[in-house]
Structures are given as C-alpha cells and as structure tokens.
Amino acid sequence: MEPDDIESGDAIIPGKPVTVDRYRKGARINHWVTATCLILLALSGLALFHPSLFFLTGLFGGGENTRAIHPWIGVILFFSFAGLFFRFWRANLPKPVDAEWLGRANDLLAGHEERMPEVGKYNAGQKFIFWGMTTLILILIVSGVLMWDEYFYQWTTIPQKRVAVLVHSLAAVVIICVWIIHVYAAIWVRGTIHAMTRGSVTGGWAWRHHRLWLRELAGRNRVKKPEAPAE
Template identity: 65%
Template sequence: MKPDDVESGDSVKLGHPVTVSRYTLAARINHWITAISLVLLAISGLSLFTPKLFFLTALFGGGQATRAIHPWIGVVLFVSFSILFIRFWRANLWKSEDGTWLTRVRDVLLGHEERLPELGKYNAGQKFVFWAMSLLIIVLIASGIVVWETYFGTATSINTQRIAIIVHSLAAVAIICVWIIHVYAAIWVKGTMSAMTSGEVTGGWAWRHHRKWLRELVAGKRAGGTPAE
C-alpha cells in the first residue's frame, strides 16, 4: 500500500539532473480549469457586486450576459474542484510534522529550511489552502444555488435569498484572499509554478522542500516498483 503522500503518477527519474514527476498531465489540466474558473468567477462576481466595477461585465458581453454566465462558471468550478479534491485529499491530510512546520513559520519566511521538519508532498500552508478552498467552494455553490433565480428563484423565500447573497459575498471575498495567498506562495517558492506547468521538479527541489515525500518515492522505487502503482 502506497503512503498517503504519494499520488498516482509520482515517480523519480534517474538522470543528470534527477527529476521527479509531481503532477500528471490530467492533474495539471484539472488544476488549470479550476484556476481559470475561479478567476473568471472573481471578475464576473466583482463586476456584479459594485457599480464601480460594472465595466468588467464588458468582458462577458454585458450585464445580462454576465448575470447568466456567472452561475454556470460556478458549476464548472464545483465539478472541476470536486475532481481535484478526489485526486489530492489524501495527500492533504494533517500530519504531526505540519504542526511543527507552523510553529517554525518564521524560518519558512526567512528561508531557513534546514530548521524545518521533513515534509510530505504538501506543507501546512498548502494544506490550509486546499481545505479552505474545499469549504468555501461548498459554501459558494450552496448559497449560489439559493440565489440562482432562473432555476431556483421560487424554491426559497426572499429573506432566505437575502441571507444567501450575504453569505455568498463573504465567501467570495474569503476565497479571493485564499487564492491570493496561494499564488503568492507559488511565486515565492521558486520551482512551484513550473511544477504545475511541466509536471516535474528537480530532485534537489524535492529534497529541499518535500524531503519525506522524496524518501517515500525512492523507497518505493528501491522496493522494485513504481510508487504510483
């Protein structure tokens, strides 16, 4: 049985330099569909949220078109992230080293990674983003359905819809903040962005940032099989 940190497609490729397959093509496509959907939802949602940003509706064909398209993009986001969740939830389970990582977050910011514990495929910050996204997307799709007048307008009362739109707006602001943290962290840790474009990282990168995960992959390879199997 493979460790929780090892996902389908993870493997070590010997060479000069050693490379590590971190994300499959399917996982990368899944990620970028989710990311693009979230950005489109943020832009269209903000354009409907305040008159000062209404000019952004021009990107979607005007106000009425934006109002019609916005919830459908939400459906795409929900379906895409659901698939992403199934792919990655096990590797995002909390481990004892994650608590240690959090207590030493100052060393993370200062780049003193030699003082950090050995980590699996994801660190505590990445896991926070994953679970925060999971919760907020559920809140967004649930509250969004309540205020989707075209199909569900008569299913709930006006007061319920008013509460739902407030909840929806607050969750949208929260998920935009989480997304900003995610993007900033990806840029901050050199090599993270390329991992989600090429699917691979160097052995040195894996050793520096996710040593426990690399050890598990190498152990699986030495055992005579690929860890992903």
C-alpha cells in the same frame, strides 16, 4: 498500499539532474481549468458586486450576459474542483508534523527553510489552501444555488435569499484572498509553477521543500527510467 503522500504517477527519474514526476497531465489540466474558472468568477462576481466595478461586465458582453454566465462558470468550477479533491484529498490529510511546521513558520518567512521539519508531498500551508478552498467552494455553490432565481426561485424565501447573498459575497471575498496567497506562494517558491505546467520538479527542489515525500518515493522504489532522446 501506497502511503498517503504518494500518488499515481509520482516517480524519481535518474539523470543529470535528477527529476521527479509530481503531477500527471490529467491533474495539471484539471488544475488549470479550476484556476481559469476562479479568475472568471472573480471578475464577473466583482462586476456584479459593486456599481464601481460594473465596467468589468464588458469582458463578458455586458451586464445581462455576465449575470447569466456567472452561475454556470460556478457549476464548472464545482465539478472541476471536485476532480482535484478526489485526486488529492488523501495527501492533504493533517499529520502531526503539520503542527511542528506551523510552529516554525517564522523560520520559513525569515529564509531559514533548513530549520523546517521534513514534510511529505504537501506542507501545512498547502493543506490549509486545499481545505480552505474545499470549504469555500462548497459554501459558494450552495449559496449560489439558493440565489439562482432563474431555476430555484421557489426554493427559498426573500429573507433566506438575502442571507445567501451575504454569505456568498463574504465567501467570495475570502476565496479571492486565499487564491492570492496560493499564487504568491507558487511564485515565491521557485520551481512550483513548473510542477503544474510541466508536471515535474528537480530532485534538489524535492529534497529542499518536500524531503519526506522524496524519501518515501525512494523507499518504495518509485523510480522511472528516463525517456530516450528523440533521434
């Protein structure tokens, strides 16, 4: 049985430079569908959140269309993120090294990444994003269903709907903040976006940021022959 940090498709590819397969095509598509849904939900949700942002409904064909489309995008998000969850939950399980990583977070922010402990495929910050997204999306889908009067009006009373609206709004604000942190971190750590667009990282990137994961791949002989150049 593979270690939790090694997923199907993870492999070292010898060459100059050495590259490491990190995400398969299916995982990358799954990720970008989820990301697109989050952006659309943020825009449509903000448009419905406050009159000053109502102009955003123009992106969806007006207020009526925005109100109709928003919950359905939420349903797509839920099932898309479920795909990511079942792909990655094992690699995001907490480990003792995560506490040490968090304890040295100041070194990371100060640019002294060499002082950080070796981590597997995901560090404690990435795990926080994963489990935070998981929790918030569950809250959003449940509260969203409770306030989706077109189909579930009789499920709840008016006071319960008001609570659902409040919970939904608060969760939406938090998930937008978490998403911003996720995007900022992906831009800040050079090479991260390449992993989710092309599926691979350089050996140097893996050694610097996820050394334990790279060691596990090497120890398990997860080495793949490089593809022959096209003639």
